[in-house]
Amino acid sequence: MSAWTVISHVEAPSSQATIVFSSIPASYTDLCIKMSARSTSEINSTIKWAEIILQPNGSGSNLSARSLLGYWSGSAETTASNTDAITGGFASGNTTTSNTFSNVEIYIPNYAGSTNKSWSIDSVTEHNGNEALRWISANLWSQTTAISSITLDMTQGDFAQYSSATLYGITKGSSGGVVVS
Numbered sequence: 116m117s118a119w120t121v122i123s124h125v126e127a128p129s130s131q132a133t134i135v136f137s138s139i140p141a142s143y144t145d146l147c148i149k150m151s152a153r154s155t156s157e158i159n160s161t162i163k164w165a166e167i168i169l170q171p172n173g174s175g176s177n178l179s180a181r182s183l184l185g186y187w188s189g190s191a192e193t194t195a196s197n198t199d200a201i202t203g204g205f206a207s208g209n210t211t212t213s214n215t216f217s218n219v220e221i222y223i224p225n226y227a228g229s230t231n232k233s234w235s236i237d238s239v240t241e242h243n244g245n246e247a248l249r250w251i252s253a254n255l256w257s258q259t260t261a262i263s264s265i266t267l268d269m270t271q272g273d274f275a276q277y278s279s280a281t282l283y284g285i286t287k288g289s290s291g292g293v294v295v296s
Contacts (some may be wrong), residue, residue: 119147119283126279130155134267134274136282141227141261143284148265150219150280152206156272163211164240164248165271169203169221171232172264177257185249203267204238205248209275215241216278227261 120143125134139146154165168175183196204219217240226232236252256262267280 118286122282122284124281127274127276129276130273132273134280137264139263144287145285146223146226147283148221148280151216152278153216153275154206154208154269154272155275157209163208164205165208165269167203167206168268170266171256171262173266180252180254182252204236205240205250207240229259232256232262
């Protein structure tokens with residue numbers, strides 16, 4: 116069986132530029148971040164979401180991603196895929212429905228191993244039932260150093276008050292199954 120342990124939980128008491136998890140112990144098999152986020156940015160009527168940037172060990176180098184997204188607006192749906200720099204999902208912008216936060220999950224396997232680090236991201240936002248963004252991504256940090264800290268930042272604005280993120284350490288058990296305890 117596997118066990119999930121809360122390493123750290125951050126909830127913004129007011130707007131803040133970054134969320135940082137530091138001194139991550141190397142004693143777990145995998146990491147998982149579950150986040151509820153909103154940006155303080157007055158994003159325009161075309162762009163309603165701010166991109167969240169994940170920086171392992173504070174690094175913005177040697178990062179790549181392959182993403183798939185679905186965007187729904189009214190009765191029209193758009194899908195796309197792209198290859199670009201690393202990202203950590205999307206946060207609802209300040210022009211979206213009040214008190215509506217995006218949901219993001221980031222899963223990082225073998226974060227302390229001596230191979231390149233990869234992770235997956237699953238993110239969803241909404242805007243009063245009229246618009247939604249669904250986004251998944253496969254990410255690679257071409258670096259063999261263990262991840263000991265994670266910085267989450269935004270391309271536009273800061274994390275709004277009450278944005279939160281929880282970092283879990285996952286320990287693989289002898290059965291290989293996953294059980295949340």
